[in-house]
Amino acid sequence: MDLHALRLSHPFLILNNTNTNALSLRNTILGFNRRSRRWLKLEATNTNGAALDEAAFEAERLALDAEARSAMAQQGQASISDSNDPKAWKWIIRKRIWDSMEAHNFAQNPRPVHHRIPNFVGASSAADKMRSLDVFQAAQCVKVNPDSPQKQVRFLTLSDGKKLLTPQPRLRTGFFSILESNMLPPGTIKEACTSVGVAKHGRPIGLDEKIKVDVIVIGSVAVDPKTGARLGKGEGFAELEYGMLRYMGAIDDSTPVVTSVHDCQLVDDIPVEKLLIHDVPVDIICTPTQVIFTNTSIPKPQGIYWDKLSPEKLGQIRILRELKKRIERETGQKLPTGPSEKLPPTARRGQRG
Structure with missing residues (x-):
């Protein structure tokens, strides 16, 4: 213009x-x-002179998310039905939590909560408890997942004058975006906590961004308060985001990982010995009724584990392909690739670049 x-x-x-x-x-x-x-x-x-069509942007996001959830539902059912599938136990726990939240009406929109990071009754109260944490109050930059139950956490982060680092949903279109209240027009903080708002107001960053993240807020389907073991919805994006932040030097082992969940999402049957090397444990759990310090002894991931990353997942996420090429160019060595997997249609349609 x-x-x-x-x-x-x-x-x-x-x-x-x-x-x-x-x-x-x-x-x-x-x-x-x-x-x-x-x-x-x-x-x-935009640079081509076309205005952002917010309705079209949101419609596409919802359509792609619906496709991804449908594919994950098929994958989860197949896993549960296969007694030899090493991931079956995760899907059994996830399904139990999703079913229980719907049956007891602990779930909040968007519903049904199956194959989502489930929104829950009291999510705002859990966010308020998180806000009272010393580590949150002292933080200057907070990374928060883009899911519905953490929307209030994103709002409080911006309202308190902190930097908000949030990923593109499913890393589908890019990497992370940074938002700060002083870069927002008055009255737009609530909008900035939505996917459309991030697209409108966020500043996208790349792998070379010099940034220090003080707290990581992560969504969960189930979490063990005694061990800090956590299960997400099964797509692995939280682990990839964590690994890339480790590569950037934005976080380390001391960076606290916090989750907010309903009390019914607290479980005691996640077998720590079956967790994978890239699974991210949590240090602090905030529910509508309590704050739990897990004192987890589960090691945190040290980066991206390329031998666990399938060619299909790599093909889905442009920023990962760029990172892999960079490391191979800098080291002169070809990185390993993990076993193949069947991905949701969203992954194939979402490729850009």
């Missing part, structure tokens, strides 16, 4: 936020009217 072409009836301070999102969807042009003391949105276009 050519700012010189703007004709304004009142004096404005023009701010051009050229931080496009990972899809290069838009630039945000804001004007502050000095006389009325109000912010006005003058124009919002």
Whole structure:
């Protein structure tokens, strides 16, 4: 957009936020009217001159998520039915939690909660308990997953003047985006906590970004309060995000990992000895009624475990392909590849670049 072409009836301070999102969807042009003391949105276009179609963006996201959940449902059922599948026990626990949350009406929209990080009654209360943690209050930058039950955590992070680091859903279109309250127009913090809001207002970062993350907030389907063992929804993106942040030097073993769940998601039957090397344990659990320090002794992942990463998953996530090429170029050695797997349709359709 050519700012010189703007004709304004009142004096404005023009701010051009050229931080496009990972899809290069838009630039945000804001004007502050000095006389009325109000912010006005003058124009919002991408580098090709096309405005972000919020309805289309959200419709595509929901459609792709529905496809992914359908495929994960098939994978989970097949795993449970196969007595030789080493991942069957995880799916049995997940299904038990999802079924229980729906049966007892602990679930909140979006429903059904199956094959999601489940939203739950009291999620805001759990977020408030997280906000009271010393590690959260002292944090300057908090990485929060993009799922519904952690929406209030994202809101509190921005409201408290902290940097919010949040991933693109399923790392489908990019990597991470950074948001700060001082880069948002007044009254848009709630919007910035949604997928569309991140696309509109977030600043995407790359692997070379120099950033220190003080707290990681991670979504869970089930978590053991005695050991810190955790199960996600089964796609492995939280582990990949953690591994990439380790590669960037943004986190280390001392970075606290916190989750917020309903009390019914606390379990005691996750076998620690069956966890994989890339599974991320949690240090602190916040529920609507309590805060639990797990004092976990489970080792945290040290990076990306390429020998566990399938060619299909690698093909799904552009940032991982870039990272693999970079490491191979810098070391002069070819990295290993994990066994093949069947991925949801979303993974194939979501490829870009």
